[in-house]
Amino acid sequence: MRMRPTLSWTPTENLPPGSTQLQPVADALAAGGVLVLSGAGISTESGIPDYRGEGGSLSRHTPMTYQDFTAGAQARRRYWARSHLGWRTFGRARPNAGHRAVAAFQRHGVLSGVITQNVDGLHQAAGSLDVVELHGSLDRVVCLSCRTLTPRHELARRLEEANPGFEPSAAVINPDGDADLTDEQIGDFRVVPCTHCGGILKPDVVFFGENVPPARVEHCRALVQAAASVLVLGSSLTVMSGLRFVRQAAQAEKPVLIVNRDPTRGDRYAHTRVTLPLGAALTSIADQLNIPMGTGE
Template sequence: MRMRPTLSWTPTEEPPPGSTDLEPVADTLSAGGVLVLSGAGISTESGIPDYRGEGGSLSRHTPMTYQDFTATAQARRRYWARSHLGWRTFGRARPNAGHRAVAAFGRHGLLSGVITQNVDGLHQAGGSADVVELHGSLDRVVCLSCGTFSPRHDLAERLARANPDFSPTAAGINPDGDADLTDEQVGDFRVVPCARCGGILKPDVVFFGETVPAQRVEHCRELVREAASLLVLGSSLTVMSGLRFVRQAAQAGKPVLIVNRDPTRGDRHALTRVALPLGAALTTVAGRLGVPVGGETPV
C-alpha cells in the first residue's frame, strides 16, 4: 500500500505549474477512497468539445440560458431545433479510455464515488456505477408544468415526426448537445409540448443561469466529506458548481489532484496539476497500479 501524498505547498501561495509526473495520482489512487470530479475535458476524446480549452465551444457558441429558454417560444424553437440535430451526433458518442479507466478504478475499489459536470452519460456507458450527474443528463426530459420526466429518445421520435424535412448540416456540436445552426436553418422548426399536460418541455439539465438543485449539492458535499481525497479530471473549475467541492476538500485538509491540460481555477488548492491528455494519463496510471482497463464498452 502506498502512502497517501500530503500537500507540499500552502494553498495561499502561487500554485505549482502543470506537471507531467503521474506518481502523485497513482499514489493517491492506490490509497483508495478517491472521489472523482470530472468535467467536459474527459469527453473530448469521444468527440465532444469542451467549453474553455483550446478550441473550446465558448469561443464560438453562447449556451442557452434558463432565462432565455423560458422567456419566449422563439428561443425554445431555436434551442430544440439545435438540440434535436445535436442529439443525433451526441447520442453516437462512445466512452473513451479516460471513462473506462475511471470505471476500472471503481471496480477495483479505489474510488469512493464519481461526480460529473457532464450531461453526456459517458461515465455510465463506460462502466461506472452510482455516478452523480451534477448538471443533469440530456437523455431525460422534464415538463416545466407538471414535472413529468420522460426519455429523450421518445421526444426525439416525436420531434422527427413533427419535422420530417428537417435535416440541416451543423457547423459544430457543443458540450451541452447543442448544434451550431443559423436562424435560417432553424426556420419554422416545430416544438412539441408535454404529452401529458401540454406544458413546456426542457432537457433535464442545469442551464447556464440556473442553479443546481440544493439536495444534489448537499449529496455531493457529503461525498466530499466521506472521501479521503479528490481527483479532478478535465475541468477548468471556472464555475462555482464544481469549484466549491475543491475548496471544501482543501479546507478539510484532503489532498486535491487535478489532471487537466490547461490551468484551472482550482490549481491553488491542489497538490499537483498534471498537464497531460486524460485518456493516456489515466491508462498509464492504471497500468502502474495493475488495474486492467479493457477495451471499449458496448453501449
C-alpha cells in the same frame, strides 16, 4: 449555480505550474477512497468539445441560459431545433480511455464516488455506477409544469414526426449537445409540448443561470466529506458548481489532484496538476497499478 457563459475566468494569478508526473495521482488511487470530479475535458477524446481551453466552444458559442429558454417561444424553437440535430450526433458518442479508466478504478474499489459536470452519460456507458450527474443528463426531458420525466428518445421521435424533412447540417456539436445552426436553417421548426399536461419541455440539465438542486449539492458535499482525496479530471473549475467541492476538500485538508491540460481555477488548492492528455495518463496509471481496463460498451 452555473455562471452565465459570458462570464469566464482568466488565469492571471500566480498559480503553481503544471506537472507531467503521474506518481502523486497513482499514489492517491493506490491508497483508495478517491472521489472523482470530472468535467468536459474528459469527453473531448470522444469527439465532444469542451467549453474552454484551446478551441473551446465558448470562443464561438453561447450556451442557452435558463432565463432565455423560459422567456419566449422563439428561444425555445431555436434551442430545440439545434439540440434535436445535436442529439443525433451527441447520442452516438462513445466512451474513451479516460471514461474506461474511471470505470476500471471503480470496479477495483479505489474510488469512493464519481461526480460529473458532464451531461453526456459517457461515464455510465463505460461502466461506472452511481454517477452523480451534477448538471443532469441530456437523455432525459422534464416538463416545467408537471415535472414529468420522459426519455429523450421519445421526444426525438415526436420531433421527427413534427418536423419531417428537417435535415440541416452542422459542422460542430457543443458540450451541451447543441448544434450550431443559422436562423435560416432553423426555419419554422415545430416544438412539441408535454403529452401529460401540454406544458413546456426542457432537457433535464442545469442550464447556465440555473441552480443545481440543493439535495444534489448536499449529496456531493457528503461524498467529499467521506472521501480521502479528490481527483479532478478535465474540468477548468471555472464555475462554482464544481469549484465549491474542491474548496471543501482543501478546507478539510484532503489532497486535491487535478489532471487538466490548462490551468484551472482550483490550482491554488491542488497538491498537483498534471498536464498530460487524460486518456493516456489514466491508462498509464491503471497499468502501473495493475488495474485491468474494460472495453466500455
